[in-house]
Amino acid sequence: MRRRNRPHIKQAHNNHVHRWTVSYADYMTLMFALFVVLYAVLLNKKDNYQEVIDAIQSAGQFVHKTPSNLQSNELLAPTIVTQDETLSKEPLETPESDLTVEINKKIKPELSVIPSSDQGESLAKLKLSLESALNVELASGAFSVNLEGDWLTIEMTGPLLFAAGSHTLLNGAKRNIKYIAEVLKPVNNMIRLRGYTDTKPISDEIYQSNWELSALRAISVLHALNDDGIAGARMAIEGFGQYQPVLSEKGDIDEFKSRRVVIAISRFALFVEPKSDNNIKVKIKEKENNLPTPIPKPDSEEIREVFLPDGRLIITTRQE
Structure with a gap:
């Protein structure tokens, strides 16, 4: 008796019909890890459990802050807010927890206070005197x-300061x-002298460009201040050329x-190098050299x- 072959039903292969199971498994793994961490925190550090809850809730915009009377082992369910309520109410401000503040301090440490020895005279007092x-x-x-801020500026402008195309005071x-x-x-405040020119370009046998002219104007004021008793170690110059005009x-x-x-006076003082003990060492060495030489027996x-x-x-036969 001849056997009849049954027709095979063709099925689709490699269509990734079960790929969703991989994503679902990953999601369940993450959720499991989250609850394991929460449970571990609850067992080991019950005092910090509420802070962890507040930190997680503050990360989401849709979860309100936990009430103060809520126990440490109770979780809030997320509150659904409609679009109308969102528009009608002001945005919720969630205060930072102690744990968040401590982390921010470690990430962004406070600026160190400038020692008083590095600061010059009060700029407010200098402003009144000037x-x-x-x-x-x-x-x-x-x-x-x-x-x-850290600068007290004296801006000297006008045609009575310099002639056009000249750095002579x-x-x-x-x-x-x-x-x-x-x-x-x-x-003893540090001083910066900033020179500027007008917008007309210059290039002649004296000034190659407006930068040279602006720098020489700052140097002219520097020499004038130095002649009037300002120490040269306190001053520096800057030349801006024609790029910052006055409107x-x-x-x-x-x-x-x-x-x-512009005479810019800094709040910082001139750094004075501490006195060295080289003179003491030299005197000790000279004293040692002046000691009488022992006479051999x-x-x-x-x-x-x-x-x-x-x-x-x-x-x-020596006696030493």
Whole structure:
């Protein structure tokens, strides 16, 4: 009897029909790990359990803060907030827990306090002294004194400071710089002199560009301050060229005020290297050199035998 072959039903292969089981298994593994960690924290550190709960809830925007009367082993179910309620209510502000604050302190340590030995005279006091010494110039608008952060700036502008295309100080500017030097001479704050030019480009046999002109203007003020008693170790120069012009109230560039020098006074003092003890060492060495040289004893006619610790034998007539 002949056997009849049954037709095979073709099935689709490699269609990844069971791939969802892999994602589901990963999800269940993560959830299992989460609850294991929570259970371990509950057993070992019951006091920190509430802090862990608060930290997890603060990470999600849809979970409200745990009430203070909730026990440490109770979890809050997530509260569903509709779109209308979200628009009508203000955003929930969740205060940081002690654990979060401690972690933030470790990540972002507080800035160290600057020692008082590295700070100069109070900038607020210097501002008052400068305003008193430059009251006429401040009233005319030729000078301005501003205190911002770690810098007290004196901006000297106008045509009475420099001529166009020149770094030579005019006589009126030298007189005003002398007033400034009288205020800054008794203190030890560091000073930066910033030179600027107008927007007109310059290139001749004296100045290759506006950078040279702005730097030389700062140097002119530096020499004037140094001649009036300001120590050169306290000062440095900066040249900005034509790239930071002064604007008028209408927003236009003021070419006259752009030709300026800014005296920037730092809150930090000039670093003074501590006194070295090299002089003491030199004096000690000189004293040792001046000690009298011991006079050797004359040789004796008697022959001596000297046994050294290493077993050697020395035969000598010296008395030492």
